[in-house]
Amino acid sequence: xxxxxxxxxxxxxxxxxxxxxxxxxxxxxxxxxxxxxxxxxxxxxxxxxxxxxxxxxxxxxxxxxxxxxxxxxxxxxxxxxxxxxxxxxxxxxxxxxxxxxxxxxxxxxxxxxxxxxxxxxxxxxxxxxxxxxxxxxxxxxxxxxxxxxxxxxxxxxxxxxxxxxxxxxxxxxxxxxxxxxxxxxx
Amino acid sequence: xxxxxxxxxxxxxxxxxxxxxxxxxxxxxxxxxxxxxxxxxxxxxxxxxxxxxxxxxxxxxxxxxxxxxxxxxxxxxxxxxxxxxxxxxxxxxxxxxxxxxxxxxxxxxxxxxxxxxxxxxxxxxxxxxxxxxxxxxxxxxxxxxxxxxxxxxxxxxxxxxxxxxxxxxxxxxxxxxxxxxxxxxxxxxxxxxxxxxxxxxxxxxxxxxxxxxxxxxxxxxxxxxxxxxxxxxxxxxxxxxxxxxxxxxxxxxxxxxxxxxxxxxxxxxxxxxxxxxxxxxxxxxxxxxxxxxxxxxxxxxxxxxxxxxxxxxxxxxxxxxxxxxxxxxxxxxxxxxxxxxxxxxxxxxxxxxxxxxxxxxxxxxxxxxxxxxxxxxxxxxxxxxxxxxxxxxxxxxxxxxxxxxxxxxxxxxxxxxxxxxxxxxxxxxxxxxxxxxxxxxxxxxxxxxxxxxxxxxxxxxxxxxxxxxxxxxxxxxxxxxxxxxxxxxxxxxxxxxxxxxxxxxxxxxxxxxxxxxxxxxxxxxxxxxxxxxxxxxxxxxxxxxxxxxxxxxxxxxxxxxx
Numbered sequence: 247x248x249x250x251x252x253x254x255x256x257x258x259x260x261x262x263x264x265x266x267x268x269x270x271x272x273x274x275x276x277x278x279x280x281x282x283x284x285x286x287x288x289x290x291x292x293x294x295x296x297x298x299x300x301x302x303x304x305x306x307x308x309x310x311x312x313x314x315x316x317x318x319x320x321x322x323x324x325x326x327x328x329x330x331x332x333x334x335x336x337x338x339x340x341x342x343x344x345x346x347x348x349x350x351x352x353x354x355x356x357x358x359x360x361x362x363x364x365x366x367x368x369x370x371x372x373x374x375x376x377x378x379x380x381x382x383x384x385x386x387x388x389x390x391x392x393x394x395x396x397x398x399x400x401x402x403x404x405x406x407x408x409x410x411x412x413x414x415x416x417x418x419x420x421x422x423x424x425x426x427x428x429x430x431x432x
Numbered sequence: 433x434x435x436x437x438x439x440x441x442x443x444x445x446x447x448x449x450x451x452x453x454x455x456x457x458x459x460x461x462x463x464x465x466x467x468x469x470x471x472x473x474x475x476x477x478x479x480x481x482x483x484x485x486x487x488x489x490x491x492x493x494x495x496x497x498x499x500x501x502x503x504x505x506x507x508x509x510x511x512x513x514x515x516x517x518x519x520x521x522x523x524x525x526x527x528x529x530x531x532x533x534x535x536x537x538x539x540x541x542x543x544x545x546x547x548x549x550x551x552x553x554x555x556x557x558x559x560x561x562x563x564x565x566x567x568x569x570x571x572x573x574x575x576x577x578x579x580x581x582x583x584x585x586x587x588x589x590x591x592x593x594x595x596x597x598x599x600x601x602x603x604x605x606x607x608x609x610x611x612x613x614x615x616x617x618x619x620x621x622x623x624x625x626x627x628x629x630x631x632x633x634x635x636x637x638x639x640x641x642x643x644x645x646x647x648x649x650x651x652x653x654x655x656x657x658x659x660x661x662x663x664x665x666x667x668x669x670x671x672x673x674x675x676x677x678x679x680x681x682x683x684x685x686x687x688x689x690x691x692x693x694x695x696x697x698x699x700x701x702x703x704x705x706x707x708x709x710x711x712x713x714x715x716x717x718x719x720x721x722x723x724x725x726x727x728x729x730x731x732x733x734x735x736x737x738x739x740x741x742x743x744x745x746x747x748x749x750x751x752x753x754x755x756x757x758x759x760x761x762x763x764x765x766x767x768x769x770x771x772x773x774x775x776x777x778x779x780x781x782x783x784x785x786x787x788x789x790x791x792x793x794x795x796x797x798x799x800x801x802x803x804x805x806x807x808x809x810x811x812x813x814x815x816x817x818x819x820x821x822x823x824x825x826x827x828x829x830x831x832x833x834x835x836x837x838x839x840x841x842x843x844x845x846x847x848x849x850x851x852x853x854x855x856x857x858x859x860x861x862x863x864x865x866x867x868x869x870x871x872x873x874x875x876x877x878x879x880x881x882x883x884x885x886x887x888x889x890x891x892x893x894x895x896x897x898x899x900x901x902x903x904x905x906x907x908x909x910x911x912x913x914x915x916x917x918x919x920x921x922x923x924x925x926x927x928x929x930x931x932x933x934x935x936x937x938x939x940x941x942x943x944x945x946x947x948x949x950x951x952x953x954x955x956x957x958x959x960x961x962x963x964x965x966x967x968x969x970x971x972x973x974x975x976x977x978x979x980x981x982x983x984x985x986x987x988x989x990x991x992x993x994x
Contacts, residue, residue, distance in 0.1 A: 254504035256484035257601065258511065258573075261608070264476075265572050266565040269613065270655040273620045277630035277654055284630035286650055286678065294639060297648055299627050299677040302640040309642065313760070322635060322647035323556050324672040326757040326785035328908030330886035331740045332993045336756075340743055356747040361739060364748060365756040368675030368767075368785045374760035376752055414439035415683035416763035425641055 291426050297321070301373040302422055307350055308390050310375075310383050310428065312421045313362055314343060317370035326368045340364050351386045358382050374418040377406055393431065401427055436765040440733065443687050443769075447694035454695060455702025455714075461610050462583045462603060463707060473609050480605055491596035494940025497584050498933055500600040501577060505545055505929075508570060512541035515566045516559075525560035526634030527649075532558070539917035539924075544570035546928035547578055547809060549660070549667030549780055549903035550894075550920060552912040556649040556671055561632060567667055568656045572608050572616075575663025575696075578811030579607035581932045582700060585818060586707045588939035589839050592947035597940065607811075611696065612662050619658035619692050626688075627681035630654035653679060661692035664809040666780030666903040674770075674783040675759055686762050686783060690770060693779045697807040700814050708839075712958040717817060720963045724806040724970065728796045729772040735790040736768030741994055757785030768793060775800035778809030780903030787881065787890065787906040791993060794889055794906070795986035801900035802978050803970055804858065809901060812928075815935040817966075820973075821957070822851040822938060824966040828955050838957060840949065841942040854934035858899055859977035861923045865895035866981065868919070875915040881908025885992065889985035894920060899927040 277284030289298045296302070303319040304312045312319070316327040329336035343364040348354065360378040380402045388395045405424045409415045460467050481488050492500065515522070520531035532540065536552055543550040544567050553559065559567070580603035587597040624630050629650040636648045653669040657679055660667050670676040680686055701721070705714025737753045744750040753764025762770075767784035774781055775797045786797055800806065805816035822838065826848055829836025836843040869876045869891045880887040890906040897904055898920040905911065911920075956962060 250500050250503040251507070253484045253486050253601070254500070254507045257480060257486065257605075258504065258507055260480050260483050261573065261605075262569055264480075265608070265613075266569045269617070270565065270568075270652055273617070273624065273655040274630050274632075274652065276621055277624040280624040280630070281627065284624055284654065285633065286629045286631075286636075286648070287627045287681075291641075296638060296641065297636075299681050300648055301677065302642065302646075303644060304642055306642060319640075319644075320646055322649050323554060324649075324670050324676050325554075326672060326675070326788065326907070328785050328787035328881050328906070329756065330787060330882040330889075330908075330989070331742065331754070331756070331790055332884070332886060332989050333882045337742050341746055344746060344748060357749055359748045361743060361748055361750050361752050362755045362760055365743070365758075367755075368757045368759050368783070369670075369672045369677060371677055372759050372761075373677055376760060378749060409435040410439070410683045410687075413435055414442060414687070415766065416436055416760065418760045422641065429641075 289423065289426070296422060298420065298422065299373055301371045304421060304425060307386060309425045310380055310387065310421055311363070313372050313375055314364065314366045315370040315372070316366045319371060321371055324369045324371055326370060327366045351383065353385055354382060373420055373422060375421055377402065377417055377419060380419050380424060387428070391432070397431070401431065436763050439683065439687065440766055440769045443690045444694070447691045447698060450691065451695055451698035452702050454699035456706050458611060458699055458703035459706035461606050462586065462703070467610070469610055469614065477605050477609060481601070486601045488599055488602045490599055492598065492600055493595055494584060494588070494597055494936050494943070497597060497600045498936060501581060501932070502929065505577065508545050508573065509541055512545065512566065512570065513537050516540055516563055519560045519563040522560065522562050524562040524565075524632070526632070527560070529557055529560050535914050535917040536912060539921045542921045542924045543903065544665070544667060545574055546901050546924050547574040547663070547665055547778065547812070548898065548901040548924050548928070549665050550898055550905065550924070551667055551903065552917055554671035555669050561651060564651065564656060564669060568659060571659045571663050571665040571667060572612055575612055575659070575665060575810045576604045576607040578809055578932070579611070579700070580604040580811070581936055582811035582814050584936050585815060585939040586704055588943035589708045592840070593945070594943045597943065612659060615662045615692065615695065616658035619662065619688055620654050622688050623657055623685055624654040626685040627678070628654040628657060628685070629678055650678070657689070658692060660781055661689050661779060662696060664693055664697060664777050664779045666774065666778070668781060673781045675785065677759070680762070680783055683761055686766060690773060693777055693781070694773060694807070696810045697777050697813050700811060704814060710839075710958060716958045716960070716963045717814070719960070720967050721806045721817070724803065724967065725772070725776050728776065728800050728806070729769055732768040732772050732793045732796050733765050735793045736764040739764070740790065754788070754790055757788030759783065771797050772800055774904055775902060776803070776806040776808070777813065778804065778900055778902045780897065782904050785907060786893070786904055787908045791986045791989040794893070795982055798889075798893060798896050798982065798986065799974065799978070801896045801902050802858070802862065803974050804900045805970070812901070812932065816931060818935045819851050819854050819931075820966055820970050822847060823855060824962065824969045825955065825957065827969065828962065828965055832953070832955065834953055834955070837948060837954060838942070840947045841945045842948065843942070847938045847941055850934045850938050854931050855973060857930055858927065861899040861927055862892070862895045863977070863981060865899070865919060865923055866892045869895070875913070879910040879913060879916065881910070885985055885989040889989065892981055892985050895923060898923040901928050
């Protein structure tokens, strides 16, 4: 064992230099050509900047609500609820979310509410929701903002992101982009 | 066809198609044959050897291999304790995160040294960038360690009779430089362009569209995330791992990360076949592993797509599936698929919260780790499978009434004892750990996030994940306590090094024995009949060890919900 300690130590040191200094610097160098130089993708709107990948909390009635979040969209951290599927307390919470939604969206039938609007995401920062999650909120927003429902549905169609290359994965909508487009509509 | 299912099929098929040529390349690397990357890496490795005073030509016996392996791992452990317990006052700490407590540092360092990456901290608040990069270093070298150990076993069966089995340092260094690094580099670039941050600036503060002021954690993640998959480590940069929209920004990044984690474990199996010139044997192994894998993965995809019946009963539109703990850009099917890939392989990275999986999905995730050899971690997966092969050879030998043989070597009492100890160690650590945790509620009850059957599953998952060196969790468990840090720390050490020492010892012992040419009565190990035998041994060991505790946890929860 003794005769291996010194080589092991020295090998560790050179490999630290290579794998934690040279390799990341090479990646960093290439990332300078990535969107926003690798500092996170940005959307600018009215002179303010937002991270397009990081979901934001939308709770006001004039905006499309985002999904529930276990960390309230506080992006200094991240987290899911980690509630088990049979947890009574959790199921009561989901029921309460459904009821709240129905109160704020009169004229909507329960069966129109998609499950993503009443369940918290894994990261607590999900930037997306489903197409149905947008559609089910149209009636409310049209009334509050005084816009034609048709126009809102058109907006949703424009903002719907198709599956990857049209063939892989789910359809989705970026909630922040949709709400920015909604503000611009006014 | 449904685009979400199609995405899964393509990920899986692409991984296999890439793993075959990679396996050929890996066999050439370890065989010392010429490869495309020689001009870059040969000079580099020579510098490594020269500075460290290592003579790459020195041949080692299996015992010397193990001594070298354990020594360098000990160096990493001691150095790691030092770094994590002082990171608060070291450079590269823009967010001013504190140093770790002794028990948390102990658990963290061990779990990264052993390729497990149980994370009892959250990356955003628990580590400085220096700490992150030290852990990234460990992700490279712990994967390299596992691969080097596997190559010793490969070598033992290549020659008819051998006592010298190559040089540990060369296997280890080549694994890191020629296999793990190039793949990681490619993945890092793809991730950076998909939106994973690569910046040394700390948190940013923004005002949201609604007017709330929030902070956004960033960091040099694009270099970090690839090796967690390529080396099947699984330690995430951000707290929620690959569910985080920076760590896994799109469906494309999800496909790339998925393929990255399947790639090397699959390729190692093909490399084994090329290396010992028995390609049919590696197809037998690959076949058994794939059958086992699909038996776990397909039901999970299905159950997660069907969603939670308790929520469906509330009358909402449940067609998206079980979305609690899942991300919209990835969807329920791809998350269900990932939950099995990451547990059969010892990655342990997650793109959805396993704690919120459907009960039997959770059971399959547990089973995947309990078996721990359907592909398995880089290097160590094939070592675990090797133990099951030895068991199957022995049982088949008894059935036909001949001394059991494997690849021309007699398997005798000594080897069988080692194989039995290793096969039983895993259930022993899981079950004793969980039993202790359940028997000492004063340390554990307060840490549970869910009541009832699911609470037991949370504890069971923590020990299973530790013993399988997996690192995923039912993350609701409040695991940063002295009890969890210390108890899982010891499980980690035992479950990593004994299953490396065991198979290397068996292979070393077999290598010294006289080669017996194949005859009429030789048991053929590269046939589907033998494959079925191995699968049966695996199923029986798993069922006998784990059925009772699974019945108390996930199965009981299933019946309470459906």
